[in-house]
Amino acid sequence: MNIANKLIEFALGEKALPVNAAHILNLSILDWVSVSLSGVSEPVSKIVRECFLEEGGHPEAFVLGSNKKAPSRLAALVNGTISHALDYDDTHFASLGHPSVAVMPAALAISDRVDSDLMAFKRASLIGMEVATRIGIWLGRGHYRKGFHVTATAGTFGATVAASLLLGLNERQFKMALGLAASRAAGIKAQFGTMGKPFHAGTAASNGVEVSLLAYRGFISTEDGFGGPQGFGHTHDTEDNTTVFDTLGSEYIFEGVSHKFHACCHGLHAGMEALIELRNKNSVKPKDIEEIEIMVHPQYLNVCNILSPETGLETKFSYRFTAAMVMHGIDTARLESFSDISCRDFALTETCNKVLVRTDSSLSETSAKVSLLTKSGESLTNDYDLADLTNPEMREAKVLAKSNSLLGKNRTKEIWRYIATEQVNPMPVSKALFDYS
């Protein structure tokens, strides 16, 4: 049984969603709504929205930040880009991708198009994200190291699965959609640090919608886009870890997704959390600090280790600077905290200069160790692993707090009630989530 067949059997067979996975999904939906609404005015969001809304077309699916509807392929392209514009969305470390921003915009676009209910949207999103995650792991580290952007590549397959489910494709059509997705899935890490990165999330979502609509119409593609000497696995340097598909249907790897609680690179978060705990427990003040050491997995050295950032954007990729922000009690969940002005703050840069970054390849990619030497000679240590946040209530509280800060308490409460309590609501999913008028 080839990979496409396994994915289709899983997707078409899965009926009830496990409680824990459904809960994490709810958190990811709320989180996605929060970061998307917060990103609608970013420069990349404006450019992509204006460029494509100019095309016009039938009002099928809601376009973020416009209060308009547009063809579903176009809506997915724009919404996916906007939702990744802030780079504040969820990350699946095991697959090295951002599942929600690739899959949910595709699911929402088709949900609007076919007027599906919340349950169908949630089911398609979760199954799509499970597939994106598994494909990301199947592609593996080699694929990522080569330079492919997993959010774009694996994300296209996840978006295809979500869109195909909501369109109600049969088994044969589903196979054609996945086969054609192998020709559309693309995106390279040379775009990191440019508008090209968020655009990859939009293209993944739009690709998924496009190939599903074509398959629905009877398009014939290769039956196996993954295997074979000229299939996606070979051309895109998969590590071909096919065992990742063995547990499809019996567990949800998507559950391992991490939500961002700081508005900066996810590679910094474990270190920041470790320092926050250490700061709170020991009531350390900036003036007490002699030296801070942060120990992380070496893969992050060329990702988020800008030593002396000079712009707000650069502070988002700096172990040293974010450590200083944490020690000064700055709210790193707020977008505004990462500003050009903060780089010139004397007290912050003074603390920044006391921070050393070291690597240890035995550490997991989700963890960090910190040690802090006080001026009085005391040595304090702590460690943190993002993967340890498995307590459902704690996790919910943190995601809700982030949404409160981004959307306000009332709006967060409304959206959360809609998502989590699953009360019958005749409003289209997009209208209930994004409250456009």
Next chain:
Amino acid sequence: MNIANKLIEFALGEKALPVNAAHILNLSILDWVSVSLSGVSEPVSKIVRECFLEEGGHPEAFVLGSNKKAPSRLAALVNGTISHALDYDDTHFASLGHPSVAVMPAALAISDRVDSDLMAFKRASLIGMEVATRIGIWLGRGHYRKGFHVTATAGTFGATVAASLLLGLNERQFKMALGLAASRAAGIKAQFGTMGKPFHAGTAASNGVEVSLLAYRGFISTEDGFGGPQGFGHTHDTEDNTTVFDTLGSEYIFEGVSHKFHACCHGLHAGMEALIELRNKNSVKPKDIEEIEIMVHPQYLNVCNILSPETGLETKFSYRFTAAMVMHGIDTARLESFSDISCRDFALTETCNKVLVRTDSSLSETSAKVSLLTKSGESLTNDYDLADLTNPEMREAKVLAKSNSLLGKNRTKEIWRYIATEQVNPMPVSKALFDYS
């Protein structure tokens, strides 16, 4: 100077088009119009056209087979697919791609959008195809062998150049468009034999339009999508033959393009031409044949060597069967000649069984040697190289004859007069070429 800079310097600097290149371009335009109009009713053409026209949108650019206009990104997607539907378009053997079907639909879509004249359309098309061809050679055999489809990958860059020129992008915007193209360029050979293959031409054209429109709006992408450890060259296994860019501006490699004069796989053509010459010169009849041997480059063995085809489509990939068709005087320029019924023709299959295919790696990919043993013991030999067709008048006569057969003499004459004489014609290019009403 990186590759993007070299391409931009060439594209923005090139004013007058050399006479010979301009002549081959004219032939490619006529050929493209002929095969596109002949392919509008193919199943893949109908599916893609209906699927995307359903989106509606502003009437910017002509959509083949519809007499309608649609947004330019959409028109390029549909028209590119339709023009490659028959697989009867031109081939550039040195780059292993089909330049016209990826580049011209992008140029036509933007030409319609900005209402450009014929000269601007021709200039953008030729420069775009020159870039597609050079990028194809830069990517090299390794890229193709790995499983990437050059028409889709190199084609995206060519389409980007054509669209960017017609939109009048400045140097900076041009660079952003080419950078973003590196995230969209995709397509794998696993689709060969499915609708996915022609769809690759459409996606290349549409990608080019999309990234150019975004760059025009101010989109920021990587400055160098080709080089660097995570750029397209590395991720997509280029052979990195950068010397191919040395002669940019001083010669047009595009001139080496081959037009198809038989409605079947281009790998068969040299052998067919050799047999046609041998047949005509020696007045060989099918009943005279004892044995035919066709000698070709070994790369074609897994491309077009179906021994006993059972469908019309399979006959298009069979040395043995097309040799038989030629010896029986069947008009292999006509689409209808390749039918399921012909596979069951006793006389044809009898001749087919007399044909042997052998390989010789010292032969070029554009040539073939044939030898024919008659029943009376006479041994006749001939060889043919598609690259030898350099006589401009002979080439023009052959392309015009093909168009006559596909479009009729009157329509061919009208189109050729419009393209080749460059009389002032206030009609939009699409209207003059495709005569829609």
